[in-house]
Amino acid sequence: MGTVTDSGSHISSTAGAGRARYDPSSQPLRVLVTGGLGFVGSAIVRALQEQHADWLVWILDKHEDPMQGKGRANRNEDDDLNLLKNCMYDYVQADVTDEGQVYEALNLVRPDVVVHTAGVVPPLSERYARRLEAFVRHINVDGTRHMVESARSTGCKALVYTSTCCVVTDDMSQSYPNIDERWPVARRSSIYGESKAEAERIVIAANDMSTAGSWTGDRDVNNVDPKGVDDHPPNGMLTCVLRPSVIFGEGDNQLVPSVHTCIAKGETRYRLGDGRNLWDVSYVGNVADAHVLAVENLLSSQARRHNGVSNVDESGKGAETAAGETFFIQNNEPISFREFSLAIWKEFRHYPPVWEIPIPESLGWVLGLLAEGWTRISGTPATLSRGSVMDACAMRYASGDKAQRVLHYHPRVGLEDGIRRSCQVSERSSPIQSRPIVQTGGVVAVSRRLGRELVPVLKDATSIRIMHDG
């Protein structure tokens, strides 16, 4: 493997040159994953790499590359918990809320594909409150707008947006059994659901199905003016939206840990509602697979359009395009939240007593209200809130038919296997990890120093690790 290069000393034109495995004469496809250091983003990076070893994966994240900071900041002492272990990627640091930074980064990388995963999930205790509304909107809505606009103007061909099923299901006054993509987006839900819904609209509106002239040859990446002139590709950018349900897996610091801590708090014998209402959950690796499939679909739609072929392949079978479409993604194994929790506790060899104490939904709601008050006074977040009560009692699961039909998505890792994997990781780490704000995409939006200076860091994560180990 090539030499390890220091940060900051390389400019964009040499990107990729240090990678011996790429033939410089060919143009590897460039995929940029935003929030790629985070829980979902890193899984997508890994899946892209496993399934398309010839693609060049870039991560755009607000965080500093942990590999770079390792020696100084002493993060990631435990390498088993390093989500990007053995992954090859190039890295660019930028904050999605800063339009200029985003444009500069995209103009530098000039990706063919953008997977926009960076976003913020407010913690449960704040989820149904409005205190963080402006903050959440800034990252999820404005961040998406910056991303979409920059991607379009730097010649990106396909953009996949990681949304959430909450855009529909966070309106708690309804129940959502086996919903599909025709279901309307909730008008008033949670700050999170509303912000993601608006971002979805931006992404779908940017889907450009128009064909403009013929397109000869790929852009020569190395000869692109680093300043970046707006050269629209002949064909417009295609976009689609994925709506995963609650995600768990290795690196999940919200769902599994919070269920796990119930053991220590002695809360496992209480059951909210009847515990039978079905609910969806997704293993992170499956969500990552769905992203790769969506990217593949958009790219083949582009190729068909480019070659002037209709959306029907040789076998006569229709190849449906995902462009402009929205998909619910989940494990397609709806169970109840109670059953999911019991399965997690089981992994930690904890079995609640047979005589559960049922808390009716209405009582739970009142208790949730009190708990919220307590949280506000004391400042320590409680397990219970009105939102979490309604969450646990609601019927919310979606049909996976459309994703199966169009994307050919089948969850590879079953629920049982997924739970086992994430609990093994959770067990090794400390059970209670309280962070002020929890992330999905990787942008943790606590005020950190904004890297004003754009620093492309060319890195081979593996060799860095070896170097530090040695």
Next chain:
Amino acid sequence: MPKVRDILYYAVHVQELRSIIQWKVWHNPVHERDESTETESAKICFKYLDKTSRSFSAVIKELHPELLLPVCVFYLVLRGLDTIEDDTSISATTKEPLLRNFHENLEVDGWHFDGNRPEEKDRELLVNFRYIITEFKNMKPAYQAIIKDITQKMGNGMADYCLNAEFNEVGVNTVEDYDLYCYYVAGLVGEGLTRMFVESKFANPGLLERPQLHRSMGLFLQKVNIIRDIREDFDDHRKFWPREIWSQYVDSFEDLFKPENREKALNCSSHMILNALDHADDCLFFLAGLREQSVFNFCAIPQSMAIATLDLCFRNYAMFQRNIKITKGEACQLMTASTQNLQVVSEAFRKHLHSIRRKNRPEDPNFLKISIACGKVEQFIESIFPSQKVEEILAKGKAAELQAAISAREKTAPEVGSKKETLVLLGGVLSMMLVITGIMTYIAWLMGARFDVAFEEIKQSWAQLTGGSLFQGLDQVQPTNHPTGHGEL
């Protein structure tokens, strides 16, 4: 005269008593046998039907006249085959050709068999088999061909098993063997019946393009019987539970019945139940393809009994100690539900799935798998009978928008002004009326009044009067009896 125990049971379980009354009083068969037009041999066939089958004779006799005799003869032919297979006094060398060639006897006038030992309970059927052959030859050639084909397949399957020394020694080995065994004894019946239903145009021909569905119909029933009869079969030295499953819990099959292995036995039965649950959604899908009420009843009743039996067996140690059965009240309730439409049957399925999930414990090694299997069936039910229609939700959204616009203009607070005395008086009268209404309703309910149906109708007409006609128009009113599953077939 009912037993004291039964009286006590139904005094506590009024709901079940009501179901029995409801079934006995209100059930009208869709079709009734017309004995006056029947031939002598047909009457004899029905006599043997009653004699040989407890559970099937009633449902068969309510079938549409077109299928009545064909299904009855089909049943008796298979029963005859079964009687030869069951008889341990016949040597394997005699038995094998008998089983393999049994279908040919159907063409031989006057064929009968008296080689069964005297204690074989259906011996008489084979002794007088000539009457069945007479009726067989009277029916449409298409039905004859189906019956003959299935008889041949089943005879060969049974012969394979009876020659299989391993099967006789250790019982069913792998899960694959288990499925194959169930296919021979029950899956084939499902296939034959489905072909007859399609032949008579009482079923969607698409059912034949998905053999998985009718196979599941048979396998589900057979597997549930094998699970429930574990004790009885064990006492008769028969082992149908596959070794591949029980060996994960105990070292020898006998150990399942030792009291110290209680938990292991229960976990093993959970595994068996999980295996059977896999067929449940196929069964509902199959039922969606039936187009005639008596055929639907014929197929649906055994299926809902099966899911109820599965529920009864789930984490119930009594099944290892004695033969357990669902109560008569429950059976009547299920029969009432199964003689209506698929939606009602699906509701019964859902109820028992919930009950299974309620009893499911994380200590069970198959805990999560069972929950997922139940969830899968529930999702399937939801997909054929959505509890909310997306079109209505979309329409409601529009209506809400309009309403919001209107109510923004009208803002009037209702005035509350009243005298205490009038209120007290009025309250007294009202509560008295409520009590009387309650008593009357209860009596009506006990006698079998269907409030749910009445309520549904009121709801529907109300919906049509108000929102429906305004925002959706009458074309939105859908026929309730047509599950959407039809379209997919």
